[in-house]
Amino acid sequence: MITRRDLLTVATAGVAFSAANIAQQATAQQLPRTAHILSGFTPGLQDALARLVAGQMKDYAETIVVETRPGAGGRVAVEAVKTADADGSVMLLAPLGFMMFFPHVYKSLRYQPQDFTPVSTIASTPTLLTIGSKVPGEVKTLTDFVAWCRANPKQATYGTPGAGTTLHFLGAMLGRTAGFDYLHVPYQGNGAIQDLLKGEIASAILPVGSSLGLVQSGDIRALATTGPRRSPFVPAVPTVREAGYPSLEDLTWYGFFVPAKTPANIVEKLNTAIQAALRTDEVKSGMEKLAVEPDAIAMGDFSRLITSESDRWKAIVQATGFVPTD
Structure with missing residues (x-):
């Protein structure tokens, strides 16, 4: 880079x-x-x-x-x-x-x-990988989530602002790299957030600002950011490199x-x-x-x-x- x-x-x-x-x-x-x-x-x-x-x-x-x-x-x-x-x-x-x-x-x-x-x-801005109520509370890290997706292939879904976007491809690469079928669900704008909250999808991949408030309130859980360093807006959230997936590093x-x-x-x-x-x-x-x-x-x-x-x-x-x- x-x-x-x-x-x-x-x-x-x-x-x-x-x-x-x-x-x-x-x-x-x-x-x-x-x-x-x-x-x-x-x-x-x-x-x-x-x-x-x-x-x-x-x-x-x-x-x-x-x-x-x-x-x-x-x-x-x-x-x-x-x-x-x-x-x-x-x-x-x-x-x-x-x-x-x-x-x-x-x-x-x-x-x-x-x-x-x-x-x-x-x-x-980096991208933030978040999970919602569909995923059990004991899933706390990206490693945990990958294991859960492998064990629950029909529930391993992720939402983004649309097909053919960088966020779509980041999810596809996570599935390929980690060896599980990660089903993409495209939305308009930030529509994925509502379905994440309702438990309709397991996860969402969105810019930090799109989900920051819900992460801070605890309504959804953040697993990783895609930046080369931790985001100052969610400093407790590890990067994908820290989580073991450096190929997913990306900024928008x-x-x-x-x-x-x-x-x-x-x-x-x-x-x-x-x-x-x-x-x-x-x-x-x-x-x-x-x-x-x-x-x-x-x-x-x-x-x-x-x-x-x-x-x-x-x-x-x-x-x-x-x-x-x-």
Whole structure:
């Protein structure tokens, strides 16, 4: 996994411009007065992150409008940004999975990572594996849960926000690695939580913030997080590496993208505005309330992260044999 550093450098296009050409280009490519941030999901964590950061990007545009464009598992918004004007007026905030593994999942995908310029990540969160009332109280660790699933194969179920998501594949890999049949039950958004509480499913794999309150209240039990270190929001919960499953280590990143042909000076201005927003107390405290951590990987390192993680997820997707139905 690439070392994460907070960089503010910009990759050059490899073409030498004269001073006169640079000045002319800067004049022609002004910042937009109104900008739009598109999110591919109904209001929730991603929408809240977009609004939080947009509120502190006043130096980039006079008005920044956050729009939710749900549909096709979030792909509607991605496709809309692909075909938008490449002038910095339209940007995408999305989980990096859209670029890292969707190309390996959907054979008829109407976009590719090269259709976008990665600007900056803004936050990351590990995934939390939780169990509910369907699982006996004596099951207290991931090792215990794996043993219970092996002994109760018809009850070994897990819920996620949908088929073909990173969380779906993490569950599939747990079943493959631990040697038991782990049945996936897809939901819309955080719908798995309600069925977990009712005992309809044995477990759920969700971002930390989606189930944190119920873990803290004791209504559901957390077995492991997928981050490289323990989450500050559930410090008593071990990581998957500590539990003996290092191959399941994973973070969900959220990042900004613009159409591929967006001028370099606009991309640089947007990157600078995002980095400045992430340093504000308002954004830091807001992310803490959302149970995510500020995590800024900018420009060149962001692109390298996507390439590295894409190779990793390609192998995982192929190993599961998953074929989408849409």
